[in-house]
Amino acid sequence: MAGGGFVAxxxxxxxxxxxxxxxxxxxxxxxxxxxxxxGYDSGVTACLRC
Incomplete structure (x- = not known):
């Protein structure tokens, strides 16, 4: 991961x-x-597989 992008x-x-x-x-x-x-699509797809 690149560092130094944010300096306080x-x-x-x-x-x-x-x-x-x-x-x-x-x-x-x-x-x-x-x-x-x-999120809705993932939930519906998971419920249809049950």
């Missing part, structure tokens, strides 16, 4: 503006809905 206390966290853009909202909703569909 480098000061960049205070500079980040952190806007909630339309792209962030759409990407989050898409990821959440795909996760729900995958």
């Amino acid at each position: 206390g480098d000061g960049r966290a205070q500079e980040y503006g952190g806007r909630m853009t339309f792209s962030v909202v759409v990407t989050s909703l898409m990821a959440a809905s795909c996760g729900l569909i995958f």
Whole structure:
């Protein structure tokens, strides 16, 4: 695993503006809905094999 990507206390966290853009909202909703569909499909498939 690669190391050194995150350095504590480098000061960049205070500079980040952190806007909630339309792209962030759409990407989050898409990821959440795909996760729900995958979980539902896995549950149904497991129950049908019983």
